[in-house]
Amino acid sequence: MWLRDNCRCAQCADPVSGQKLFGILDLPAGLTVDDATDDGTDVTVRFAPDGHVSRFPRAWLLAPATPDERTEEGKQFGTGATEVAWADFRDNRTEALEALLVRGFVLLRGVPVAEGAVLDVAAEFGYVRETNYGRIFDVRVEDNATNLAFTGREVTPHTDNPYRDPVPTVQLLHCLVNAATGGDSGLVDGFAAAAALRAEDPEAFAVLTRTPVTFRYTDGDTDLSASKPLIGLDPVGRIREVRFNNRSTQPLRAPHADVIAFYAAYRTFAEIIARPAGRLDFRLGPGDCIVFDNTRMLHARTAFAESGARHLQGCYADLDAVASRRAVLARRAPLDLLAELFAGPGAADYLGESVSQAAHMLQAASLAEAAGAPDALIAAALLHDVGHFTGEISGDELMAGVDNRHSHAGADWLAAWFPPAVTEPVRLHVAAKRYLCAVEPSYRRQLSPASEYTLTVQGGPMTAPEAAAFAAQPVAADAVAVRRWDDAAKDPGTDVPDFAYFRPLLERVLRR
C-alpha cells in the first residue's frame, strides 16, 4: 500500500503540479505486489489485483526520513549571532534565512532608519501577519499602556502573543531610536532551555509538556486567549514550540497535585531561562533589526528611563514562508555549482577533442534546442558529460584505459536535483553509443578517434540481445538523441550560447 500510494506515474500524479490524483480509497483494499524487478536503477513493481505497474528509483526507495526542521532536530544551540548587513542582504539571503531557521535569529544591520522599513525587511522573509495591533506596531512608551511593553519597565524573557493561536512564528523588531538609558535587549533560546530542563529534571519537563496553560490579552476591542503547554512537543516527543510569558498567564485550574507539580516545574524552567550563561545580551541601535523565531527564542529588554527616547517598530511573520524561500534558493544552488563547473574545469581541454568540455556540452544543448527537443532533453544534452568531473574516476583515467562510467556517475550526481527525464538519457548516453555501433554500421564510422578509443574501454558494441534489451527501454530514444548531439558537438568553429543562456531552462526542469 505504501509503494502504491507513492506511485508517481502520470496516471497517479499530475505531471504539472506533482499532486496525487487519487485518494487512499481509490486503491484496491487487498493490494499485493504481483511481480517486482530491479534493473539496478529502478525497481518496477506490478500490483495485484489490478495489474497497475509502478517504477520506483532505487535512490527514492532507499532515501532516509527527512528530519522535521521545525523541531529541535533541525536546530543548533548556542552558536552566537549571525549578522548580515542590509545593503548586502540579497547576496546573503541563504545565510540569513538559515540563521533564523537553524539558530533562531538573525541580526540585520544598516536597515534604513525610516518608519515602515520593517515591512521591507519582512517582505524578504515572507508575509506579514496582520493582527489587532495592525500590520506594524510601535514599541515605545505610551500613556495608559494596555501592554507593559509600552512602558519603560523591564520586560523579562518571553515569547510574544502566547494568547494567540496560531501564534506568530516570526517576529521582527527594527530600532529607529534608542537614546534611553537602559533598554538593552536580550535573547534566550527556549529550545535549549527546554532541552536543559529535560536533561536536568525529566519529570518537570514532562509536566510542562502535558499541562495546557491559558494566556489572555484584552483591551477595548480585543479579547484573545489560547491554551497551550509551555513546552509543545510533536507526536514523537521532540521539542517543537515554547510559550513563556508571565504577563499574560491566566490562573491554572487543575487538580491540586497537578498544580503543585506545575508550579515546581514552572519555577525550575524559569530558573534555567534566567541563567546568565544562556542569555545573549546586545543593544539595538538605530538601523538594527532583529528577526527571530517566536516559537523558540524568548526576548527581553532591560528597564529604561521613560524620559529617554526609545522607539522600535515591529511586525510578525511566519516560519513556513521562511523555510520555503530557503528551499527555493537551495534549488538554485546546484545551478551555481554547474555554472562554476562550466567556467572552471569544464573550460579545460576535452579529452582528445579540439573543443573544451564546456563548449562541447553547450554545442550539444544547442543542437538539441535547434531540434525542438523538450526542456528536459536539452538539459540532458547540456549536462551529459558532468560525470567526467563529478565521478571518482577522472576523464584522464578513462583515456588511460579505465572505464570511469561517467554516464552513470553523472546521472547519479544530477539525480539529487533533476528528475529522471534529465538524468536517464545522461545515464544511457554511453550505452547508446554501444547500441548504435551494434545496429547502425555507418554510425561507428563517424565516431571521433577518441570516442572510438573509449568505445573499447566501455565494452565495445552491444551484442544483438543487449541491443534489443536496450531498445526496449522507454528512455532509449532520448538516450540515442542525446548521443547523436554528443557526437555532433565537437566542432571548434561553432559559436554557441554560454551557460547563463541555458540557466533559466535548467531552473524550470529542476526537481521540486
Place this chain on the structure above:
Amino acid sequence: MWLRDNCRCAQCADPVSGQKLFGILDLPAGLTVDDATDDGTDVTVRFAPDGHVSRFPRAWLLAPATPDERTEEGKQFGTGATEVAWADFRDNRTEALEALLVRGFVLLRGVPVAEGAVLDVAAEFGYVRETNYGRIFDVRVEDNATNLAFTGREVTPHTDNPYRDPVPTVQLLHCLVNAATGGDSGLVDGFAAAAALRAEDPEAFAVLTRTPVTFRYTDGDTDLSASKPLIGLDPVGRIREVRFNNRSTQPLRAPHADVIAFYAAYRTFAEIIARPAGRLDFRLGPGDCIVFDNTRMLHARTAFAESGARHLQGCYADLDAVASRRAVLARRAPLDLLAELFAGPGAADYLGESVSQAAHMLQAASLAEAAGAPDALIAAALLHDVGHFTGEISGDELMAGVDNRHSHAGADWLAAWFPPAVTEPVRLHVAAKRYLCAVEPSYRRQLSPASEYTLTVQGGPMTAPEAAAFAAQPVAADAVAVRRWDDAAKDPGTDVPDFAYFRPLLERVLRR
C-alpha cells in the same frame, strides 16, 4: 504559590492593562499562607515570609476551569448549516461568529458579486492571512495548473494548505460565477469523523494521532512543507486539529510495522470521512460565501465541465481573531440586558417612591457624575438597585416585610461582568444605610418613609461594634457615597440623561 501567582492587587497586576507585573522567580521560594480570613465575599490571605496580603473573591476561587473551545470540548457536531444574509450581517454577527467557532462554518448569502468582496467578508471575521497565493486567490480553471483545485477535476474532502505551519485556520470561499455542470460543494466535519474513529477503532485513532505526516507543495517560487499528524490532540488528549489532503501527502518514512499500522488506520479514517451521512452537500451560487474552520471542516467539490464558467474567490484568516470578536461582542450582551431592564421593569413604579426605579438609578448616577466620581463608582450608583429585578425575592416582597437582600443579589449578578470596584459598593449600599443611621442621627431623619420602613426589615441601625467593623472596610467610603446619592435620587422633578448616555461608561468599566 498558585494563590500568590494570581494576586490581582495593584502591586502585582497592572491596573490599566491587567498584566502581571512579576515573574515566578520574583516570588519567595518557600512561600506559605500565614493567615487567611473569609468574610463571605472575599478570602484575604497573608503570605509568609514576606507578609504580602492578597484578597481573592470567593467567586473567583470557586470558578471552574474554562473549556478550551478550540478543542472538541467547544464544538457541536451535526447541527446543520447556519445561514446569515450579508445585508443583515451586522445584526447577526454573534450568530455568525458562533456558528463558525462552534459548528465549524457559516454560509453567508447575498454577498455582492464583485471581485474582492471576499476581503470585506474576511474583515468581519478577523485579519486576512497573506500567503504565496496572495491576500486573495481565484479558484477557476487554469492552464498548467500547479494545484488540482484549478482544474475541473473532482476534489475530495480535504483541509487546505496542510503543508503550511501555521496552517490557515479559517477559509473563505466566495462564489462569483457557477454556471458549470457539476462543481457542487461539500463539507465534512473532521472532528466528528475523528471522534467516530476513536469510538469505532481506538487503536487506529491512536496511530493517526502519533504519526507525523509530511505534506508538501511546490511551484516555481514556493516549496512549503509541514509535518503534523492527521489528527492533532491537545496535551490532555482532546481532538484539536485535523489535516487531511491526499494531493499533497508525502511518502511516509517509518519502520515497517508503523507504516502497515498507519495505512490501515488512514484507510479506516478515509472510509469514515467518505460516509455520505456525514457530508453536507450544497451548491454555491453567485453571492454565496462559505466561511469555515480549516482545522476542522474538510471541504470538497464535485467535478465540473471545464467548458462551464465557475469562479470562486477565496482567502484565509484565523480563528483566534474570530473568538476575540465574539468575546468582545459578548461583553456588550450584559449592557443590552441592562438597557432592557431600564426600559422595561425599571420603568415601573419604584416601591413607595414618586419616581420610577429607572429614573431613581439614573438620578443617582447623575449625582455621582456631578460629584466627579470615577467611572466605576458612577456605574455602582447607576446599578445599585438591579438586585430588585434579578434577585429571587422581589421588591414587592421586601415591601411586604421580607428582606430581599437586593444589594447582595445585585452585586452577585453584576459580578459576572463588572469588577469589584462596581459590585462592592452595590453590595454594601444597604449596609451603608444601617451604618449611617447608627453614626449620624441627622441621616436617619431625612430617609424617605419607604426607606425608613425597609430599614427595619433590613436589620435596623448597626450596633457600635458593627459600625466600627463596617467602617474598617476599604470599600466603606464608596458604599456610603453610593448610599447618599441613592437617598438623594428620588426627586420626581429632576431631568436626567437616559441609559444610553451611561452605556459607554459601563462599557469602559466592564470586567475583561
